[in-house]
Amino acid sequence: MSSADAMTPDASAGGRIKPKLGSDDWIMRGYMIVLAVYLIVALALPLYAMLSKAFETSRFDLAQFEVQVSDESGAFKQPAETLKQINDRGSFIPEGDLATSSDGRLALTKFFPDFSFRSPVKYRLRGLDENAVYLVGSERFEGTAPAEFDSNTFRRVVIRPVQDYGLANFATYFSTPALFQSIQNSVFIAIVSTLITVSLAFGFAYALCRSCMPFKGVFRLIAMAPILVPSLLPGIALVYLFGNQGFLKQFLMGESIYGPIGIVVGSVFFTFPHAMIIILIALSISDARLYEAAVSLRASKWRTFWTVTIPGARYGLISAAFVVFNLVITDFGLPKVIGGQYNMLAVDIYKQVIGQQNFQMGAVVSVVLLIPALLAYVVDRLVQRKQVALLSARSVVYQPKPSKRFDLSCLAYCALVALFIISILGICQYAALVKFWPYDLTLGLTNYDFDRMDGGGWAAYRNSIYMALMTALIGTVIIFTGAYMVEKTKGFAKGRAGFQFLAMLPMAIPGMVLGLAYIFFFNNPANPLNFIYGTMAILVICTVTHFYTVSHLTAVTALKQIDSEFEPVAASLKQPFYRLFSRVTVPVCMPAILDIMIYLFVNAMTTVSAVVFLYSSKTTLASVAVLNMDDAGDIAPAAAMGMMIFYTNVAARLVHAVVSRYVLGRTQGWRQR
Amino acid sequence: MGQASTAETYLMIENVWKAFGDFYALKDISLEVNRGEFVCFLGPSGCGKTTLLRAIAGLDIQTRGSVHQDGKDISALPPSERDFGIVFQSYALFPNLTVAKNIAFGLENSGIAKSDIDKRVAELLELVGLPEQAEKYPAQLSGGQQQRIALARAIAMSPGLLLLDEPLSALDAKVRVHLRHEVKDLQRKLGVTTIMVTHDQEEALAMADRIVVMNHGVIEQVGTPTDVYREPVSLFVADFIGETNQLACVADNKGKGVSIGARKLKSAPHTHADGRDVTAVIRPEDIIPHGDGARSPGAPDKISEPGNTVETTVDEMEFLGSFWRTRLSSAELGDGQIVADFSINAVRRMDIEVGGRMRIEIPSDRLKVFAAGAEPDT
Amino acid sequence: MLKKLAGGLLAGVAVGVMSMSAAMAGELTVYTAVEAEDLKKYADAFNADHPDIKINWVRDSTGVVTAKLLAEKNNPQADVIWGLAATSLLLLKSEGMLEAYAPKGVENLDPKFVDKSTPPTWTGMDAWVASVCFNTVEGEKLGLTAPKSWKDLTKAEYKGHVIMPNPNSSGTGFLDVSSWLQMFGEKDGWAFMDDLHKNIAAYTHSGSKPCKMAAAGEIPIGVSFAFRGAKSKAAGAPIDIIVPEEGVGWDMEATAIVAGTDNIDDAKTLVDWTVTKKANEMYNSGYAVVAYPGVAKPVEHFPENLLEKMIDNDFEFAANNRKAILDEWQKRYDSKSEPKG
Structure with a gap:
């Protein structure tokens, strides 16, 4: 019949069909665009604002001012000169020192080496353009009106810088050892912590996966506990354990816990569960048949370990390493609490912004911090992809056989790690209950009187719960529906790819950087969204954005497991997609949805880095209160609040478990035959 | 069989092309399907049969060309604005809804009274022979039962066109053969115009009123099962459907024979000039x-x-x-x-x-x- | 489903809108760094005289409030600043952010506590004086003698036993540094800090932390401020509050009206009240030195000779050289990668 052997349609084939979009298509695309706009507003634009801030410089423009100097009698005989001319003549201020920050001041006396405030010489100063600003004392003068000063007043005259754009901030950064030393420190700490955490976590996961030791479930629970507390809590615990008044001070043999040792130990604590869970998954998917083969080849255990176990888990190990690296290098709370004088990048951002109000330099450090974070993220994504491929091609599950000696040593090892985790949490709880460490060890609840401390009091705790609930609810709605659109929208490939990119981006952005970016973007009066600055809304938006990626991936994975033919079937039955979504997709994905909720809740309770720049006095948060109470020296109340967060998260997890079970029983009856 | 000869055209496909990037999955497809007819798209995987089905459903709309259903141009319409029921190889039953709820999915939310829905669901369950299974979940049913539920759901709203995308491929051989007849019976009873995609020639021969044999994005032959079996128009069709012996020969005897070496055989009439290499x-x-x-x-x-x-x-x-x-x-x-x-x-x-x-x-x-x-x- | 979805989104928006309480007549947004526990007392005392004006506090540490105000330079959210370091107010003044206004009764205040401009842009409340907290229990354990002067702190016996705030993040830290530079002169001041640096165990981010750490025995000597020390001592910490004999730096908490406020009349009413005798008596509950002469009564645990040891602080010097001083400080002391043992 058809004789069309031609590879392409000829002219007779008629015009291209432009598919008419159904109402579903319009709604889905429209909604996806709304979410994309949300991500652009909540992520891309703030990052852009931050990047441009990093290039916003201040410098003294010497050509802006003109000075005329009188003789001893007060008569102005010399012609007026610009400061630039004076400086060119005498180079009093080297060119490089003209770069400054927005609050820079330059005293005019510097241009007159023989200046004396007792001299009868007078000075006339005039700005040469409308932007010329100078201060007499702290009185501000602007514009081109001339002024005359006697010597005693002239010593109080300083000029202010003008705004400019350029790389000067980066030049300043890299010429200030105090600042760029942090790069080396951060990378060093991150590498050391990564090596230790991954080794420890591997041992733990190996014991859980490959031994027949008892109490596996308990160990697993304990190992996951650090996820439930803010990263700065181990810092506080270490102060009590190894500080100058600590129980175990002698273990450090004179070394101080304040500094790299403390940061590393604390980092190991809070990153341990992340690494452990990744490695556990990697180990549990490796193929038992390889082990059988190794046994039949009479390979020694040691050899089997290196030729089968390690290569099988390699993607898990690499992925865990980069995740830990990223967590450590971007963490702010821990080095802030226990870092002492050891500067780290994330703390530098805080110091620049909060301490010195040098937003530009804060932005520069943020850019610097972005680089390792982005690199680690990219490597992790690449490796994860391979791991997934391995997962889908998996085969026989390994079943460990009992071996008394091996199982006992595994038990001992896990008990040791569990002891470490429990003692960190236990010491915090104990310290929180002690009246006045170390002089009055009677127990009491005085440290729970948060309203008498800095940080926001009990209101901060209530705010945190409210914020975490809102984040869990709103975040889950946004993230799950967003993932649904990406996964189930037909056509619109570019839109979907763009959205997917935006959804994957937050994971690469350190919390400090995101928080700072939010200041620049939302605290701009020209921004119509300026009104959310200082509200709970910005905290919720920031937290949802910060933890978007993992939740998005969870949702996408769950959605991928749903038959892709559901949508065509529903369409053929003339049902709008949202009916299918609510009747089928959501119930089927309910376990994943609950997981996303608890993930968001727990992280919203513990996060510090992003929100530390964004809370207001009405929206203080428990995690930030821990930081601020520690900052103010109220370490015991900080520990008390940290433990409140822990218990809240434990309770939330229990509620999650109960609700999950209930929901599974009710809506997922179909899962059991 | 062959009842379609006098029937009116229900579905008309004209010059349909479908491109995926530079690759054309459908090349200038034209086809008419009569009302009430059971048509099978048959061909090896990648021949474009599923693509054509999805174009008819509006799931992957063709790049060029038109599709008319019941006289109406549906070329660019989204699936929700077309009139069809569909059954997939995966059944695509909603796992969290009972059998009854699955079947009722399209009926609810369309202004039908609940008692009428219940009645219709019972009727459909009766029709597919599973009246007892209403309150079960899909996972509690066998594959064959699930496929019957999927069928019931697809015809629940009495669509003008029933599309079956390899509906029996996931079933084991015995159930498959059994279901062939059931589906065919049902189709005949309902009189619904049906298009089934399959790569299984036996299935196509057994079920279809007409078979559309496709290869490389083009239609090789359209005809009744006996036509395509007995009178294949191309070597591909002959080879794809049924067993064949293929003899490399040379055309001979002015379109009435072939020769193999010195041996000459008479053949059905053909158009190849003497001396050309041919396959008999x-x-x-x-x-x-x-x-x-x-x-x-x-x-x-x-x-x-x-x-x-x-x-x-x-x-x-x-x-x-x-x-x-x-x-x-x-x-x-x-x-x-x-x-x-x-x-x-x-x-x-x-x-x-x-x-x-x-x-x-x-x-x-x-x-x-x-x-x-x-x-x-x- | 859509309803639920829209509901969720609306809830999110509503959170934002509700918390955006617009400035209304009879309400003042007041930025402050006053200790959280004192805010209610301040507001109650003010409302006793002016019940019709409601105060909405926005409280944070000095650095954060200052940063916030600077960030809001072109879109001020505050009506009044009540209780922020004078050095910070000078910074704001030089940005043209403060409304010049002479509160009624300003002439009663010690002129040291009033901005030199006429009309003044800010008025002081109370002084906030540097001191050294010394833990007697730990001092004894370690065999340390109590230091008497700043110079004492550079003695080798105190190595690793002194902790002070980082001037880059703490107002207290900065007032220490600027007072040393004023007292000892620029050259000797830096030389002193070079020596002191050798003994410092850590530079903390906050100004009160060194005293709290001394109180907890973590580090025996904390350079902090007297008010904090008195509080810790009252809480039962075994510390002495030492006023170094060379003199001590100080800053004051001060009050100002933010230029461009929509509530100028209420703002003036508040600022008028903040300079009254009554207000100063209230400040005295925490601070030994207040702006209104003759009001101050001794505060429990406060060192007695504190007032006479307060240096003649040149706030202008401090404000105008702040960046240069901090840059220099950072260059000298903040670049160490090793922790101090």
Whole structure:
């Protein structure tokens, strides 16, 4: 019949069909665009604002001012000169020192080496353009009106810088050892912590996966506990354990816990569960048949370990390493609490912004911090992809056989790690209950009187719960529906790819950087969204954005497991997609949805880095209160609040478990035959 | 069969092209489907049959060309604005809804009273023979049962067109054969125009009123099952449907025969000029056995075309229950083996056995000649 | 489903809108760094005289409030600043962010506590004086003698036993550094800090932390401020509050009206009240030195000789050289990668 052997349609084939979009298509695309706009507003634009801030410089423009100097009698005989001319003549201020920050001041006396405030010489100063600003004392003068000063007043005259754009901030950064030393420190700490955490976590996961030791479930629970507390809590615990008044001070043999040792130990604590869970998954998917083969080849255990176990888990190990690296290098709370004088990048951002109000330099450090974070993220994504491929091609599950000696040593090892985790949490709880460490060890609840401390009091705790609930609810709605659109929208490939990119981006952005970016973007009066600055809304938006990626991936994975033919079937039955979504997709994905909720809740309770720049006095948060109470020296109340967060998260997890079970029983009856 | 000849056109597909990037999955497809007809799209994987089905459903709208359903141009409409029910190989039953809720999914939310919905669901369950299963979840049913529920759901809203995308492929052989008949019966009862995609030629032959054989994005042949089986228009069709013997020959006798080496055979009429390389095709069951004469003296073994007989040796015999598959070789026909299916009766009567010699007749009207070279790739 | 979805989104928006309480008549948004526990007391005392004006506090540490105000330079959210370091107010003044206004009764205040401009842009409340907290229990354990002067702190016996705030993040830290530079002169001041640096165990981010750490015995000597020390001592910490004999730096908490406020009349009412005798008596509950002469009564645990040891602080010097001083400080002391043992 058809004789069309031609590879392409000829002219007779008629015009291209432009598919008419159904109402579903319009709604889905429209909604996806709304979410994309949300991500652009909540992520891309703030990052852009931050990047441009990093290039916003201040410098003294010497050509802006003109000075005329009188003789001893007060008569102005010399012609007026610009400061630039004076400086060119005498180079009093080297060119490089003209770069400054927005609050820079330059005293005019510097241009007159023989200046004396007792001299009868007078000075006339005039700005040469409308932007010329100078201060007499702290009185501000602007514009081109001339002024005359006697010597005693002239010593109080300083000029202010003008705004400019350029790389000067980066030049300043890299010429200030105090600042760029942090790069080396951060990378060093991150590498050391990564090596230790991954080794420890591997041992733990190996014991859980490959031994027949008892109490596996308990160990697993304990190992996951650090996820439930803010990263700065181990810092506080270490102060009590190894500080100058600590129980175990002698273990450090004179070394101080304040500094790299403390940061590393604390980092190991809070990153341990992340690494452990990744490695556990990697180990549990490796193929038992390889082990059988190794046994039949009479390979020694040691050899089997290196030729089968390690290569099988390699993607898990690499992925865990980069995740830990990223967590450590971007963490702010821990080095802030226990870092002492050891500067780290994330703390530098805080110091620049909060301490010195040098937003530009804060932005520069943020850019610097972005680089390792982005690199680690990219490597992790690449490796994860391979791991997934391995997962889908998996085969026989390994079943460990009992071996008394091996199982006992595994038990001992896990008990040791569990002891470490429990003692960190236990010491915090104990310290929180002690009246006045170390002089009055009677127990009491005085440290729970948060309203008498800095940080926001009990209101901060209530705010945190409210914020975490809102984040869990709103975040889950946004993230799950967003993932649904990406996964189930037909056509619109570019839109979907763009959205997917935006959804994957937050994971690469350190919390400090995101928080700072939010200041620049939302605290701009020209921004119509300026009104959310200082509200709970910005905290919720920031937290949802910060933890978007993992939740998005969870949702996408769950959605991928749903038959892709559901949508065509529903369409053929003339049902709008949202009916299918609510009747089928959501119930089927309910376990994943609950997981996303608890993930968001727990992280919203513990996060510090992003929100530390964004809370207001009405929206203080428990995690930030821990930081601020520690900052103010109220370490015991900080520990008390940290433990409140822990218990809240434990309770939330229990509620999650109960609700999950209930929901599974009710809506997922179909899962059991 | 063949009832469609006088019926009106229900679905008209004209010059449909579908591009995926630079690759054309459908090339200038034109096809008419009559009202009430059961049409199968048959072809190897990647031939474009599913693409065509999805274009008809509006799931992946064609790049060019038009589709009219019941006189209405639906070329650009989204699925939700078309009138069809669909069943997929995966069944696509909603796992968290009971069987009844699955079937009622399209009925609810469309202004039908609840009691009417219940009645309709019961009726549909009755129709597919699963009246007891209403409150079960899909996972509690067997594959065949699930597919029947999917079918019930697809016809619940009495669509004008029923689309079946490899509906039986995921089932095991026995259930598959059984369901063939059920689906066909149901379709006949409802009179709904139906298009089924399948790569299983037996299924297509058994179920379809007409078969559309596709390959490489084009339609090779459209016809009734007997048409495409007995009168394939291309080597591909002949090869894809049923078993064939393919003999490399040269056209001969001015379109009425072929030659293999020195041997000449009469063939069905063809258009190839003498001397051209061609492939001659004969189905195993079309080969007529004759005894060697010595062993079956009294048999009514009339040779109708003495010029088209070949002396062969029996190399191998395979008993397939209702017939013997026999592999023969003949010096006359070159090195190739010829497969022939002989009835049990004939084998016994003529005492055909491995190693024996026998004469076969190749009826000239069953020996189809196609251009050589176009390697069929099944 | 859509309803639920829209509901969720609306809830999110509503959170934003509700918390955006627009400035209304009879309400003042007041930025402050006053200790959280004192805010209610301040507001109650003010409302006793002016019940019709409601105060909405926005409280944070000095650095954060200052950063916030600077960030809001072009879109001020505050009406009044009540209780922020004078050095910070000078910074704001030089940005033209403060409304010049002479509160009624300003002439009663010690002139040291009033901005030199006429009309003044800010008025002081109370002084916030540097001191050293010394843990007697730990001092004894370690065999340390109590230091008497700043110079004492550079003695080798105190190595690793002194902790002070980082001037880059703490207002207290900065007032220490600027007072040393004023007292000892620029050259000797830096030389002193070079020596002191050798003994410092850590530079903390906050100004009160060194005293709290001394109180907890973590580090025996904390350079902090007297008010904090008195509080810790009252809480039972075994510390002495030492006023170094060379003199001590100080800053004051001060009050100002933010230029461009929509509530100028209420703002003036508040600022008028903040300079009254009554207000100063209230400040005295925490601070030994207040702006209104003759009001101050001794505060429990406060060192007695504190007032006479307060240096003649040149706030202008401090404000105008702030960046240069901090840059220099950072260059000298903040680049160490090793922790101090």
